[in-house]
Amino acid sequence: AGVEEDGLDVEAGAFEDDGVVAPGAVGGGAALRKGKVFEGVELVVVGEEEGVAAGVLLQTERGTFDRFRDRLMVPINDARGRPISFGGRAMRSDQLGPKYMNTPNTLLFNKSATLYAFDVARAGIRKENTAVIVEGYFDAIACHQAGFLNVVASMGTALTEQQYRRLDDLKIERAIVAFDGDAAGQRSAESRGRELLQAVQRHRQNALRSGGRVETRTGLGMYVTVLPDGKDPDDLAREDPTRLRALLDGAAELVTFVVERIRDRWKARLADPEARLRFLDETLSVIREEPE
Numbered sequence: 571a572g573v574e575e576d577g578l579d580v581e582a583g584a585f586e587d588d589g590v591v592a593p594g595a596v597g598g599g600a601a602l603r604k605g606k607v608f609e610g611v612e613l614v615v616v617g618e619e620e621g622v623a624a625g626v627l628l629q630t631e632r633g634t635f636d637r638f639r640d641r642l643m644v645p646i647n648d649a650r651g652r653p654i655s656f657g658g659r660a661m662r663s664d665q666l667g668p669k670y671m672n673t674p675n676t677l678l679f680n681k682s683a684t685l686y687a688f689d690v691a692r693a694g695i696r697k698e699n700t701a702v703i704v705e706g707y708f709d710a711i712a713c714h715q716a717g718f719l720n721v722v723a724s725m726g727t728a729l730t731e732q733q734y735r736r737l738d739d740l741k742i743e744r745a746i747v748a749f750d751g752d753a754a755g756q757r758s759a760e761s762r763g764r765e766l767l768q769a770v771q772r773h774r775q776n777a778l779r780s781g782g783r784v785e786t787r788t789g790l791g792m793y794v795t796v797l798p799d800g801k802d803p804d805d806l807a808r809e810d811p812t813r814l815r816a817l818l819d820g821a822a823e824l825v826t827f828v829v830e831r832i833r834d835r836w837k838a839r840l841a842d843p844e845a846r847l848r849f850l851d852e853t854l855s856v857i858r859e860e861p862e
Contacts, residue, residue, distance in 0.1 A: 625673030644707050651689040655679035657707050683732040686723040694719030700744040701737050709803040716807040728765040731772045738790040746821045751797035759796050760831035793821035828856050
């Protein structure tokens, strides 16, 4: 689907002070600054070497090209609100290349260590004592516009150990991961839950190896919710924010979520003794990794 078909409001800024999406952010003759676009301001031209190093230009054997040509641009900031990267969303459904594209890792930008909208969500996260993690930057934008001010995005990847550590450093109680309800999201919910559990376990093991303490009762607890079929956070934030709130409030603790997914996969065969043993073996392998 194109931008308008997806319901994206390119006439409204996502974050008033940050200019995540602003009118005129695509197309010539406009400059983006602090959430406003000033028509007729001459754009700053950087050299080819700097553009390639920043990830906005793509160097190939055929020459150097604009990586984000005909894309809706989304600045990605660090924790202090300084732009360190860009995301680009295809403007047309028939456009070549992926629907969403980020700059590659650079000296400033490490995708695995960056949470989109963290700079503007940090106050909301502390106020709610909870962080909500969605997949894409437009999911985060729609949630903030709907009043969910504690939402960040992992930008399409599973939550990494580095991203988990950034949230854990806030000393909050809960982090809720919202999985998309599309067919791919439903099918991969168990495997993604396991990946998330592994990231949490690696963080705890590394903390213990470095002489730190892991307080499992007071540390960051991970929770998961899977959205309804065919829905993502962007859809629900715009169409039914009350339902989105209820799903977040009812999120399952991560280990419980993974175990329930394993049970759902085996439940039709649990009358067979061998199947029951295999189910128990899988379940115990998940529980065994949890700190006491």
